[in-house]
Amino acid sequence: MQDRNVDKSMKLYERACQLIPGGTQLISRRPTRFACGVSPVYAQRASGSRFWDIDGNEYIDWVSGIGAIILGYCDPVVDDAVREQISTGTMYSINHELEVELAEELVNTIPCAEMVRYAKGGGDACAIAVRIARGASGRDKILFSGYHGWHDWYLAANLDTGADQKNASLDSHLFPGIDPTGVPKCLAGTAIPFPYGDLDALGNALDDHHGEIAAVIMEPFRSELPPDGYLEGVAKLARAQDVILIFDEVSTGFRPTASGAQPLVGVTPDMAVFAKSISNGYPMGAVVGRRDVMEAASQMFISSTYWSDTLGLRAALTTLQEVRRRDVPKIVHDIGTTLQSQITSVANETGVSARCEGLSFHPHLTFETDNEVERSQLATLFIQEMAKRGCHGYTSFYLNAAQTSDDIEQTVTAALATFQIIAQGLEKGNLGELLECQQQVESFRRLVR
Numbered sequence: 001m002q003d004r005n006v007d008k009s010m011k012l013y014e015r016a017c018q019l020i021p022g023g024t025q026l027i028s029r030r031p032t033r034f035a036c037g038v039s040p041v042y043a044q045r046a047s048g049s050r051f052w053d054i055d056g057n058e059y060i061d062w063v064s065g066i067g068a069i070i071l072g073y074c075d076p077v078v079d080d081a082v083r084e085q086i087s088t089g090t091m092y093s094i095n096h097e098l099e100v101e102l103a104e105e106l107v108n109t110i111p112c113a114e115m116v117r118y119a120k121g122g123g124d125a126c127a128i129a130v131r132i133a134r135g136a137s138g139r140d141k142i143l144f145s146g147y148h149g150w151h152d153w154y155l156a157a158n159l160d161t162g163a164d165q166k167n168a169s170l171d172s173h174l175f176p177g178i179d180p181t182g183v184p185k186c187l188a189g190t191a192i193p194f195p196y197g198d199l200d201a202l203g204n205a206l207d208d209h210h211g212e213i214a215a216v217i218m219e220p221f222r223s224e225l226p227p228d229g230y231l232e233g234v235a236k237l238a239r240a241q242d243v244i245l246i247f248d249e250v251s252t253g254f255r256p257t258a259s260g261a262q263p264l265v266g267v268t269p270d271m272a273v274f275a276k277s278i279s280n281g282y283p284m285g286a287v288v289g290r291r292d293v294m295e296a297a298s299q300m301f302i303s304s305t306y307w308s309d310t311l312g313l314r315a316a317l318t319t320l321q322e323v324r325r326r327d328v329p330k331i332v333h334d335i336g337t338t339l340q341s342q343i344t345s346v347a348n349e350t351g352v353s354a355r356c357e358g359l360s361f362h363p364h365l366t367f368e369t370d371n372e373v374e375r376s377q378l379a380t381l382f383i384q385e386m387a388k389r390g391c392h393g394y395t396s397f398y399l400n401a402a403q404t405s406d407d408i409e410q411t412v413t414a415a416l417a418t419f420q421i422i423a424q425g426l427e428k429g430n431l432g433e434l435l436e437c438q439q440q441v442e443s444f445r446r447l448v449r
């Protein structure tokens, strides 16, 4: 095992905390989400499946840019297309034909897409979709399930409505304890959560707010496939009350199929939202949907300078074409199933009760224990020991098409050594003493897990 430290990363993070409120721009990039003090915090460069941190350490990246990297870092085809685009201008005072070409690509690729608007990120795209749904329906309230970004419409869910549970609506959709500071109080009661997988709960929520709900927005799935008939049931309930159904496909993206989640689940929503993997690391997002719903946006003020910059458009068009040409869904499925069976097998070998399971294109590790503190210690120890062996990640794995059998082999070898340490810790009852960092803050608790 190579001797590594992340001293430069940690010093830079100290400087960042003096200058940047919260330290990072994305909560998922906070060092406390990993093994703080052991995991890398700042990257210097990346290529294919790997990145190098500012301390000179090399890592296999099992987070894939929090899902944005689907083809691999610095993909030569996408990057060459973007470089060529830069040489002809990144944006202009007028429009570029790529805007129409990408729209055609999305309409040809995604089942529910008849018209398209663009954005620069997932939260942005969700906010646009919600605005269009409100405008098209003339209604204000939104039912949601899952994570949909940082905007007022969504965080309004945690405003006090006088009900029993204060600031708790987002607990199981995002993470507990979010204070909606800065979100206008008059939005209280406009964003209402429903639990994933429970059709009765959704039906009741729709009935309770009959005639007031503009849209149901939800992640079609995250860690597991939906229960049989669930999404069909959601679509039926929504349609019965003329409520617009929006699938937030920002995280599922183009790993399930080259057309996103809709062909896999067999349900076509009224609208869908994409970002992250749509453009392999370049800022881009898209809102797509049925013509009669989307057309309402032509009468609404939804407008921004950089939404149609040529780099995001070119990166997205090329990425979508490459995902299809290389059959990336099959590649990530194969990586995922191999990873799941081999990691579960080395856990068994060491006697640690853990399974690598879930969706093949987004596997996750589950430690079988009822003890919450122990579970958190196990997760942190796993992240810590894997980082020391050059594998950067959480206990879940975001896959990309540049990950190789060598990466899997190195990762499984690291996992074996990690589980051996965990097994000893469990036997001696000293897991806590094996931690060289504070316990990981598991901020995102989504849908199933």
Ligand SMILES: Cc1ncc(COP(=O)(O)O)c(C=O)c1O
Pocket: 121, 122, 123, 124, 126, 146, 147, 148, 149, 150, 219, 248, 249, 250, 251, 252, 275, 276
């Ligand atoms: C389902 C979903 N929607 C929206 C977002 C927000 O996307 P972004 O971070 O690009 O604003 C995310 C981010 O993880 C997501 O997973």
